[in-house]
Amino acid sequence: xxxxxxxxxxxxxxxxxxxxxxxxxxxxxxxxxxxxxxxxxxxxxxxxxxxxxxxxxxxxxxxxxxxxxxxxxxxxxxxxxxxxxxxxxxxxxxxxxxxxxxxxxxxxxxxxxxxxxxxxxxxxxxxxxxxxxxxxxxxxxxxxxxxxxxxxxxxxxxxxxxxxxxxxxxxxxxxxxxxxxxxxxxxxxxxxxxxxxxxxxxxxxxxxxxxxxxxxxxxxxxxxxxxxxxxxxxxxxxxxxxxxxxxxxxxxxxxxxxxxxxxxxxxxxxxxxxxxxxxxxxxxxxxxxxxxxxxxxxxxxxxxxxxxxxxxxxxxxxxxxxxxxxxxxxxxxxxxxxxxxxxxxxxxxxxxxxxxxxxxxxxxxxxxxxxxxxxxxxxxxxxxxxxxxxxxxxxxxxxxxxxxxxxxxxxxxxxxxxxxxxxxxxxxxxxxxxxxxxxxxxxxxxxxxxxxxxxxxxxxxxxxxxxxx
Amino acid sequence: xxxxxxxxxxxxxxxxxxxxxxxxxxxxxxxxxxxxxxxxxxxxxxxxxxxxxxxxxxxxxxxxxxxxxxxxxxxxxxxxxxxxxxxxxxxxxxxxxxxxxxxxxxxxxxxxxxxxxxxxxxxxxxxxxxxxxxxxxxxxxxxxxxxxxxxxxxxxxxxxxxxxxxxxxxxxxxxxxxxxxxxxxxxxxxxxxxxxxxxxxxxxxxxxxxxxxxxxxxxxxxxxxxxxxxxxxxxxxxxxxxxxxxxxxxxxxxxxxxxxxxxxxxxxxxxxxxxxxxxxxxxxxxxxxxxxxxxxxxxxxxxxxxxxxxxxxxxxxxxxxxxxxxxxxxxxxxxxxxxxxxxxxxxxxxxxxxxxxxxxxxxxxxxxxxxxxxxxxxxxxxxxxxxxxxxxxxxxxxxxxxxxxxxxxxxxxxxxxxxxxxxxxxxxxxxxxxxxxxxxxxxxxxxxxxxxxxxxxxxxxxxxxxxxx
Numbered sequence: 001x002x003x004x005x006x007x008x009x010x011x012x013x014x015x016x017x018x019x020x021x022x023x024x025x026x027x028x029x030x031x032x033x034x035x036x037x038x039x040x041x042x043x044x045x046x047x048x049x050x051x052x053x054x055x056x057x058x059x060x061x062x063x064x065x066x067x068x069x070x071x072x073x074x075x076x077x078x079x080x081x082x083x084x085x086x087x088x089x090x091x092x093x094x095x096x097x098x099x100x101x102x103x104x105x106x107x108x109x110x111x112x113x114x115x116x117x118x119x120x121x122x123x124x125x126x127x128x129x130x131x132x133x134x135x136x137x138x139x140x141x142x143x144x145x146x147x148x149x150x151x152x153x154x155x156x157x158x159x160x161x162x163x164x165x166x167x168x169x170x171x172x173x174x175x176x177x178x179x180x181x182x183x184x185x186x187x188x189x190x191x192x193x194x195x196x197x198x199x200x201x202x203x204x205x206x207x208x209x210x211x212x213x214x215x216x217x218x219x220x221x222x223x224x225x226x227x228x229x230x231x232x233x234x235x236x237x238x239x240x241x242x243x244x245x246x247x248x249x250x251x252x253x254x255x256x257x258x259x260x261x262x263x264x265x266x267x268x269x270x271x272x273x274x275x276x277x278x279x280x281x282x283x284x285x286x287x288x289x290x291x292x293x294x295x296x297x298x299x300x301x302x303x304x305x306x307x308x309x310x311x312x313x314x315x316x317x318x319x320x321x322x323x324x325x326x327x328x329x330x331x332x333x334x335x336x337x338x339x340x341x342x343x344x345x346x347x348x349x350x351x352x353x354x355x356x357x358x359x360x361x362x363x364x365x366x367x368x369x370x371x372x373x374x375x376x377x378x379x380x381x382x383x384x385x386x387x388x389x390x391x392x393x394x395x396x397x398x399x400x401x402x403x404x405x406x407x408x409x410x411x412x413x414x415x416x417x418x419x420x421x422x423x424x425x426x427x428x429x430x431x432x433x434x435x436x437x438x439x440x441x442x443x444x445x446x447x448x449x450x451x452x453x454x455x456x457x458x459x460x461x462x463x464x465x466x467x468x469x
Numbered sequence: 470x471x472x473x474x475x476x477x478x479x480x481x482x483x484x485x486x487x488x489x490x491x492x493x494x495x496x497x498x499x500x501x502x503x504x505x506x507x508x509x510x511x512x513x514x515x516x517x518x519x520x521x522x523x524x525x526x527x528x529x530x531x532x533x534x535x536x537x538x539x540x541x542x543x544x545x546x547x548x549x550x551x552x553x554x555x556x557x558x559x560x561x562x563x564x565x566x567x568x569x570x571x572x573x574x575x576x577x578x579x580x581x582x583x584x585x586x587x588x589x590x591x592x593x594x595x596x597x598x599x600x601x602x603x604x605x606x607x608x609x610x611x612x613x614x615x616x617x618x619x620x621x622x623x624x625x626x627x628x629x630x631x632x633x634x635x636x637x638x639x640x641x642x643x644x645x646x647x648x649x650x651x652x653x654x655x656x657x658x659x660x661x662x663x664x665x666x667x668x669x670x671x672x673x674x675x676x677x678x679x680x681x682x683x684x685x686x687x688x689x690x691x692x693x694x695x696x697x698x699x700x701x702x703x704x705x706x707x708x709x710x711x712x713x714x715x716x717x718x719x720x721x722x723x724x725x726x727x728x729x730x731x732x733x734x735x736x737x738x739x740x741x742x743x744x745x746x747x748x749x750x751x752x753x754x755x756x757x758x759x760x761x762x763x764x765x766x767x768x769x770x771x772x773x774x775x776x777x778x779x780x781x782x783x784x785x786x787x788x789x790x791x792x793x794x795x796x797x798x799x800x801x802x803x804x805x806x807x808x809x810x811x812x813x814x815x816x817x818x819x820x821x822x823x824x825x826x827x828x829x830x831x832x833x834x835x836x837x838x839x840x841x842x843x844x845x846x847x848x849x850x851x852x853x854x855x856x857x858x859x860x861x862x863x864x865x866x867x868x869x870x871x872x873x874x875x876x877x878x879x880x881x882x883x884x885x886x887x888x889x890x891x892x893x894x895x896x897x898x899x900x901x902x903x904x905x906x907x908x909x910x911x912x913x914x915x916x917x918x919x920x921x922x923x924x925x926x927x928x929x930x931x932x933x934x935x936x937x938x
Contacts, residue, residue, distance in 0.1 A: 101617060101811040119612035127611045128604040135597040142596045142788040142824075143588035148570060179648060183814040195664075212812050319611040323818045342570040343681050344813065345652040349792045352818055355611075 011046045015054040018044065023063055023074050026414055026431065026439070030076040034064060097215065099432045100207040106421050110458025113426035114449045115255060115401045117317050121375050123359070123368050127319055130358040138354060146350040148342045149334075150177025150326075154357040158314075158326055161360075166301045174328055176337050179348045181285060181313040181325040185209050185248070188281055188309060188327075189216040191340045192245055200238060200247035202230075204404075204433035204442070206255045206283065209248055220435045223247070225254055227395045229261040232268055239276035246279035252295045253286040256433045256444035257404040258397025263296040270302045279333075280308045288317060288369055290399035291377045306330030317372055318359060322352045376401070376448055379455055383447040386459035390467070401448035404430075407441045411469050414439065419469070425462050480515045484523040487513065492532055492543050495883055495900065498908070499545040503533060566684065568901045569676040575890050579927025582895035583918040584724060584870045586786050590844050592828070592837050596788055599827040607823055615819040617811045618803075619646025619795075623826040627783075627795055630829075635770045643797055645806050648817045650754060650782040650794040654678050654717070656809045657750055657778060657796075658685040661714055669707060669716035671699075673873075673902035673911070675724045675752065678717055689904045692716070694723055696864045698730040701737055708745035715748040721764045722755040725902045725913035726873040727866025732765040739771045748802075749777045757838055758786060759868035760846045775799030786841055787828060791821045845870070845917055848924055852916040855928035859936070870917035873899075876910045880938050883908065888938070894931050 019040075022028040034040075037055065041048040055072050058064045064072045103113050134141060149155070155172035162170040178184040185208070193199065195217025201210060203222035213220065221238050223230055229251075238244065251261035261269075273280045282299045300310035310328040327337060341347065359365060383403060384396060393406040407413060413429035420427065430442030450458060488509075491497040503509075506524065510517040524541050527533045533541045572582050603610060618624070624641035631639040647653040654677070662668060664686025670679060672691035682689065690707050692699055698720075707713065720730035730738075742749045751768045769779035779797040796806060810816065828834060852872060853865060862875040876882060882898035889896065899911030919927060 098808050098811040101808065101815075116614070117612075119609045122609070122612035124609050124612050128608070131600060131604060135600060139597070140588045140591070140593050142790040143586075143591035143593050144790050145585070146790075179814040179817070182812070186813045208812065208815070215812060321611040321613050321615075321819045323814065323816075339567050339570065342567040343651070343677065343684060344655045345648040345792065346570075346677070347792075348648070349818065349821055350790045351821070 011044075012050050012053055015040070015044060015046060015051055016057060019054060019058060020063060026437075028074050029439070030074050030437075032074045033070075034072040034074065036071060098208060098211045100211075100428065103417070103426060103428060103432065106426055108421065108426045109424040110454050110461065111426050111449045112445045112447070112458065112462070113428050115444075115446045116320060117372070117376075117401070117448050118451055120451065121372055122317075122319060123364065126362075126364055126368075127355065127359060130355050130362075133358055134351065134354045138350075141351050141354055144350050146177075146347040146353055148347045149173075149338050150175070150348060151350060151353040151357065154353045154360075157357060157361055162328070166297050168301050170328065173331065174334060176327045176329075176334060176341060177348055177353060178325040178327060178341070179345065180315065180320075180323040181283060181311050182208060183323075183344070184311045184325050184327045185281075185283065186212050187337055187340045187344060188246075188311075189213050189218070190344070191333075191336045192279065193218050198242045198244040200235070200242075200244045200249075200278070201435040202249055202254065203435055204256055204430060205248070205435055206250060206285075207428070207432045209283065210433075210435050213248065222435050223249075225257060225259055225261075227257075227259050229259070229265045230269070232265060232272065235269065236272055236276075239272060239278050243276065244278050246281050247273065248281045248283065249299075250283045250285065251299060252284055253289065253397060253400030255285060255400065256402050256428065256430075258395065258400045258402055260295055260398060261299075266296060266299045267302045270299060270307060273307045274305050278307075281311065282308055283311045283313075285311075285313045285316065286400040287312065288314075289373060289376060289401065291373060291380075292398060295399060300328060306333065309333060314360065315356065318365070318368065319356065322356050324348070324352060324356050379447040379450075379452060382452055382455045383445060383459060386456060386463065387445075390463040392463075401446050403445045403447065405443050405445055407443060407466060409441050411441065411466055412439070413441065413443050416443075416466055416469060419465055420462060423461060423465060425458055425465070427462070480513075481519050481522055484509070484513060484515060484520055485526060488523060488527060489532060495908070497543050499543050499906075501543045502539075503541040503543065505540060567677060567680045569680075569897065572886070572895060572897060572901070575895055577890065577895045578893040579923050579930065580895050580918045581914045581916070581927065581931070582897050584913075584915045585789060586841070586845075586870070586917045587920055589920065590841055591786075591788060592833065595833055595837075596824065596828060599824050599831075602827055603820065603823045607819075610820050610823055613819050615646075615816040615822055617816045618642075618807050619644070619817060620819060620822040620826065623822045623829075626826055626830055631797070635766050637770050639797065642800065643803065645796045645798075645803060645810060646817055646822060647794040647796060647810070648814065649784065649789075649792040650752060650780050651677060652792075652813070653780045653794050653796045654750075654752065655681050656806055656813060657715075657780075658682050658687070659813070660802075660805045660809045661748065662687050667711045667713040669704075669711075669713045669718075669747070670904040671718055671723065672904055673725055673899060674717070674904055675719060675754075676897070676901045678752070679902075679904050682717065691904050692718075694726060694728055694730075696726075696728050698728070698734045699738070701734060701741065704738065705741055705745075708741060708747050712745065713747050715750050716742065717750045717752065718768075719752045719754065720768060721753055722758065722866060722869030724754060724869065725871050725897065725899075727864065727869045727871055729764055729867060730768075735765060735768045736771045739768060739776060742776045743774050747776075750780065751777055752780045752782075754780075754782045754785065755869040756781065757783075758842060758845060758870065760842060760849075761867060764868060769797060775802065778802060783829065784825065787834070787837065788825065791825050793817070793821060793825050848916040848919075848921060851921055851924045852914060852928060855925060855932065856914075859932040861932075870915050872914045872916065874912050874914055876912060876935060878910050880910065880935055881908070882910065882912050885912075885935055885938060888934055889931060892930060892934060894927055894934070896931070 037048050037051045041051045062075055065075050155175040159170045159172045189212050193216045197218055199213050199218040199220055201220050201222055202225045221242050223235055284298055300308040312326045315322050315324040394403050417429050428444040430440040506517050506520045510520045531544055534544050624644040628639045628641045658681050662685045666687055668682050668687040668689055670689050670691050671694045690711050692704055753767055769777040781795045784791050784793040863872050886898050897913040899909040
């Protein structure tokens with residue numbers, strides 16, 4: 001290859017990457033017009049043909065499209081769309097996205113993007129005692145597979161817990177153990193959704209769940225969530241019009257807003273779901289993290305007909321590293337989920353289930369939860385104090401790990417994220433939590449991962465950064 | 470409800486279940502005619518209307534179909550087909566099947582169906598030492614998430630292992646850690662296959678992999694595998710005609726046959742795959758279980774262009790309970806797989822990776838493997854001695870965990886399975902391993918799970934049973 005050709009190749013790649021980066025960072029929005037070939041060629045000091053070639057390759061890769069010969073436009077992000085990369089014939093994967101995971105790849109000093117609990121707040125010492133106990137009790141635990149559905153001792157223990165908490169009839173056979181609630185969400189999508197099925201989501205919602213269902217090819221309709229819950233007429237209208245197969249919801253200390261759906265709405269929602277044959281997927285990730293009073297009982301406790309699949313994440317505030325979640329549902333749905341579990345990984349590791357079992361059955365659990373609620377409430381209050389000084393707006397949540405904060409309208413949250421990451425601060429822009437991916441002035445700030453000092457220093461820096469924009 | 474109605478309901482359910490069981494056990498084959506309504510009503514001593522009602526519901530559930538008014542016929546098993554259960558509106562899952570998992574649900578005294586290693590052969594004692602070491606080294610291991618791609622220390626260790634074994638260039642970034650190889654297979658299907666894509670499979674093949682790809686909606690074409698490998702002209706012809714997106718293969722001590730594809734075919738296969746743009750998914754589950762000499766190097770070592778995704782299951786003969794598998798591939802494919810991993814479970818448990826790391830890095834591993842090869846060879850020979858006495862046919866494998874045995878033509882392997890399970894003996898009928906699900910006189914007998922005594926007693930019983938049919 002001649003030197004000239006090499007240089008041209010290099011410039012071509014530069015233009016291609018420049019445009020792609022703008023699109024992928026959503027700095028250039030869906031259906032927005034790209035700069036004209038002439039303009040970009042001038043700006044980047046390259047030949048017009050180089051820009052044209054880059055635009056054409058981007059078109060082939062379905063990143064841009066052409067309209068009425070009036071120019072190139074940003075192609076909307078088509079989940080599940082087949083990308084034939086003709087230049088790299090082997091790399092013809094189907095598009096898969098996980099927006100949250102991309103933000104989390106950055107390692108920062110002031111981490112307000114992870115809705116995880118600071119490892120220093122977790123009962124590490126005690127857990128390592130339980131590990132030794134597990135090996136004494138089950139010397140061949142590492143040589144043994146768990147059943148696909150999960151260890152029966154742990155399922156029985158969790159069933160007793162549900163019965164004692166909610167007086168509802170729960171049997172060990174109604175429970176399936178998963179590798180964290182992420183796996184539960186993915187398995188449900190895999191079992192019940194095919195491309196073009198309609199799915200309801202709260203708006204905003206948990207970003208990784210949105211991505212799971214979008215990658216599965218679901219069409220998404222949204223239900224607004226407010227500080228006092230849903231507009232049930234809106235839900236009925238959506239169920240009637242679109243006949244969604246399921247509604248993924250997070251009604252208790254909702255992620256990202258922190259809102260909680262009141263008991264009377266829970267009851268009515270189950271009736272609607274039954275009437276319109278829509279499964280309710282209740283993701284109860286933050287149930288045990290309340291500050292003043294316990295939340296209303298889960299929606300599944302109102303369900304007599306098997307309309308609800310309940311996902312409970314117990315491990316998050318005990319030992320996230322164990323990766324244990326539980327799914328509770330009626331037997332016909334359970335049968336399908338067990339088969340899916342056998343296909344996706346053939347059962348979670350037994351060791352982890354046994355460690356969790358012994359900690360969960362101990363008296364330490366309730367003590368630990370009491371402590372962690374206090375610690376998190378303190379962290380929340382530190383965050384709120386800093387935000388109050390900045391005059392930003394949010395609804396103070398009664399539990400959970402996040403604040404959902406409204407920034408002044410003139411701040412671009414995407415630009416702020418780029419700038420913040422440069423200053424070793426992370427947060428989640430509201431757009432990532434929006435099933436419709438519209439830009440907004442909302443952001444999610446998690447107060448659970450950073451410690452008290454990091455919270456006050458980091459937030460001060462962060463507010464300063466935002467105000468300087 | 471009156472007593473009569475209750476009784477009718479009960480009889481109806483009986484007829485429905487009776488027919489469904491016959492279909493699901495493949496005792497009534499695809500496209501086989503069902504007994505006439507009159508005949509079954511007489512046989513079961515119920516009213517004809519009850520049978521008709523049951524047949525109609527089975528039709529609605531797509532278990533049977535009607536042809537030219539000449540009667541009801543068994544509907545072929547349509548993977549991925551949408552089943553609208555109008556009587557149970559909520560239970561409208563997409564069909565999901567795992568044939569092997571269904572056989573494994575039975576707990577038996579003489580287990581020849583699990584291709585797993587007897588827990589008594591595994592290094593349980595040593596592993597529990599490593600667990601304690603892990604907690605001393607990483608006191609917060611249970612409070613910490615692994616990265617999505619997997620612990621970097623373990624990936625580096627595995628990369629060094631590949632370099633030392635095969636002199637090929639492998640970097641930690643080329644490796645992804647999964648929850649067993651089952652998860653790796655599922656993730657690859659999820660990333661690269663959409664309904665109606667064509668996939669090549671060896672015939673026979675690993676049943677759970679067949680089910681994963683069928684449930685993903687793939688159309689399957691088969692490549693025969695022989696004691697001396699493939700017919701490469703057949704493969705070229707299939708690749709040319711059907712343009713498959715990938716070929717799932719298990720070329721070393723192949724499951725279920727035990728055959729090994731020779732080195733010169735491996736090289737040529739990579740050339741073909743590159744030419745026809747077909748990914749090779751090399752599942753190397755039994756690589757370390759050889760009896761006399763090491764097998765040829767994996768197919769991925771012949772690959773210069775990134776056509777191979779290599780799945781290595783290390784854990785199977787060390788600690789299956791840890792659930793650790795590794796995927797090796799080029800960076801563009803890796804990027805997609807990491808996103809899929811973030812969606813399916815957001816990373817495997819760190820504790821398990823650290824325990825495995827410390828055992829894998831120790832000198833004990835090679836000692837353990839030497840011992841386990843000898844123990845398994847002894848078990849294989851016990852099984853072969855019993856089978857030789859029965860005059861059955863098989864090709865003695867040079868590694869792996871299974872014998873692929875031909876029974877006399879007049880024995881129905883499906884009926885033999887039912888009878889064997891009644892006598893607490895399990896095996897895998899050849900049909901389960903056939904991507905085309907045709908019935909055959911082949912069966913898979915695993916010699917790795919039962920101990921020496923169980924092998925000789927169980928096989929004697931089993932042969933007696935078969936001969937009595």
